[in-house]
Structure formats: C-alpha cells, structure tokens
Amino acid sequence: MAVAIRELDGRIPVAQALLFRSIIGLAFVGCIIQLAGKTYLFKTSKPVLHSVRNLFHFAGQYGWFLGIGLLPLAEVFALEFTVPIWTILIAALFLGEAITWRKVAAVLLGLLGVAVIVRPGIEIIDTAALIVLASAMCYAISHSCTKVMALTEKPLTILFYMCLVQLPVGLVLSLAVWVWPVGIEWLWIVVIGLTALSAHFCLTKAMQHAEVGIVVTLDFIRLPMIGLVGVLLYQEQLEITLLLGGGLMLLGNMLNIKTDKAG
Known part of the structure; x- marks a missing residue:
C-alpha cells in the first residue's frame, strides 16, 4: 500500500484516494459475505462504536497523509510511531489492560529504534x-475500539462497516477537489483498496488473540520494512542505522510477545 500511495502522490487528492479505497473495500467485502452465504455478517450490535472507530480512523489517515505533505518523511514516521504509547495508555484506562514492565520496555525500545532510523531533529x-x-x-x-469490537464482531463485519462509514466522509471531502484517475493510476487505487483490506483483516484477527498493546507494538516492524522497500524499488541508500533500529524494534517485540505467551 505504501508503494501505491507513493506512486499516486501529487496526482490524486488524499480524500479521493480514501474514497476509492472505501468503494473498493465495500464492494469486495460485500461480495465475499454474499457469496459465502453469511449475510448475517451485515448486521452489527455496535453501530455507534463502529461509527466512532471509523471517524477516528479516517481522521488519523487524513492527518497522516497531510503530514507527509508538510513535514520531512522521517519526522512523520517518528511521530506516527507514538501510536503504541497512546494505545497502551488508552487500553489501560478504558479496557483494563495492565501496563507491565515488558510493555513499557517494548515501547521504549521501539521508539529508540525509530529515533535511530529517522534521527528526527529538534525542529520536529x-x-x-x-x-x-x-x-x-x-x-x-x-485500535482500542477495534479491540473491543473484536470480542464480539467478526473481522468481515468490522471491515464492512469501516468502508460503509468512511465512504460518505471521503465523498463529501472529495467533491471540491475531484480529479479523475487515468491509466495506471487506476491500478494503484485498486492496490490501495485491496491491501488496506488485507491489513485491517490481519489486524482485527490479531486482536482476537492478543491484547491491543501487543498488537500495535508489532507495528514498529513496518518502518524497517518500508526502508527495505525504498532500497529495493527506489534505489534509496541502505544505512546501518536501518539495521540497528530494526534490531531494537525486534528486541522490543520479542519482549512483548513473551508477555503474551506468559499471560
């Protein structure tokens, strides 16, 4: 998805890309549910929680895309990877999840790994x-809302309502800046739609088996993976800081996963 977003940068407005993602996702998930004969998955007992989750999720995505246009990419990633800290705190306050020394160590090692890789400046x-x-x-x-819903809602139901709630929001924001995609841009839009769905499906399934703090800490691995994508596809330089930072993140994740197994 990161590659597709990079290929569309400057061509398609952010809100419109999110709109197309929702349209593709809604059609794809709807067809899967219908073909599987599991139409009961269209129903939910938590419509308000779905709405709250997806409005915050849309805002998070929009702010992240906006930040990419306003800040150096390194600074955006450095700030984005504070998500596990906020998630662990929110989960502790509202979901009753314990803050253990292993979780704290995992977050700190992850953030240290991010700092090593991106080396954000004081002007951040x-x-x-x-x-x-x-x-x-x-x-x-x-993420915290997803954890609550994952206890009773099926992943396909969560995905369906994600697309259903975010679609009209994206449409309203897209009308004033509409640009029709051309050529290969349609392919990248489809890639964004399908990879967003698969990522959210995996995230939801993971939260059915582990605490939300553990799941989001694993997200630190995404940064060195994105760095490797840059090396392989965009001829970006492979620096020793990428390997060192990735190693710190991996150590933090191993601590957190050990907590999950021990619990």
Whole structure:
C-alpha cells in the first residue's frame, strides 16, 4: 500500500484516494459475505462504536497523509510511531489492560529504534508535527475500539462497516477537489483498496488473540520494512542505522510477545 500511495502522490487528492479505497473495500467485502452465504455478517450490535472507530480512523489517515505533505518523511514516521504509547495508555484506562514492565520496555525500545532510523531533529515540534501527533492519537483510539469490537464482531463485519462509514466522509471531502484517475493510476487505487483490506483483516484477527498493546507494538516492524522497500524499488541508500533500529524494534517485540505467551 505504501508503494501505491507513493506512486499516486501529487496526482490524486488524499480524500479521493480514501474514497476509492472505501468503494473498493465495500464492494469486495460485500461480495465475499454474499457469496459465502453469511449475510448475517451485515448486521452489527455496535453501530455507534463502529461509527466512532471509523471517524477516528479516517481522521488519523487524513492527518497522516497531510503530514507527509508538510513535514520531512522521517519526522512523520517518528511521530506516527507514538501510536503504541497512546494505545497502551488508552487500553489501560478504558479496557483494563495492565501496563507491565515488558510493555513499557517494548515501547521504549521501539521508539529508540525509530529515533535511530529517522534521527528526527529538534525542529520536529511545530504545527504540522502536532497534526501528525493528533493523527497518531486518532489511530490509537481506533485500535482500542477495534479491540473491543473484536470480542464480539467478526473481522468481515468490522471491515464492512469501516468502508460503509468512511465512504460518505471521503465523498463529501472529495467533491471540491475531484480529479479523475487515468491509466495506471487506476491500478494503484485498486492496490490501495485491496491491501488496506488485507491489513485491517490481519489486524482485527490479531486482536482476537492478543491484547491491543501487543498488537500495535508489532507495528514498529513496518518502518524497517518500508526502508527495505525504498532500497529495493527506489534505489534509496541502505544505512546501518536501518539495521540497528530494526534490531531494537525486534528486541522490543520479542519482549512483548513473551508477555503474551506468559499471560
């Protein structure tokens, strides 16, 4: 999905890309549910929670895309990866999940790994940075809502309502800046739609088997993976800091996973 977003950068407005993602997702998930004969998955007992989750999720995505246009990419990633901190705090306050020393160590090692890789400067704190930080908080609220819903809702139901709620929001924001995709841009839009669905499906399934704090800490692995994608596809330089930071993240994740097994 990151590759597709990069290929569409500057061509398709953010809200419109999110709208197309919702349309593709709604059609894809709807067809799967219908063909499987499980139409009961269209029903939910938590419509309000679905709405809250997806409004915060949309806001988080929009702020993240906006931040990419306002800040150096390194600073955006550094701020985005504060999500596990906010998620662990929210889960402790509202879901009753315990804050253990292993969770704290996992978060700190992950953040240290991010700092090693992106080396954010002191000028990181400005208005644009606060937008991305607010985006990270929105993601944390969304993740916590997903954990609550994963206890009773099926992953396909969560995905269906994600697309259903976010579609009209994306449509309203897209009308004033509409640009029709051309050529290969349609392919990248489809890639965004399908990879967003698969990522959210895996996230929801993971939250059915582990605490939300553990799941989002694993997200740290995404940064060194994105770095490797840059090396392989965009001829970006492979630096030793990427390997060192990735190693710190992996150590933190191993601590957190050990907590889950021990519990």
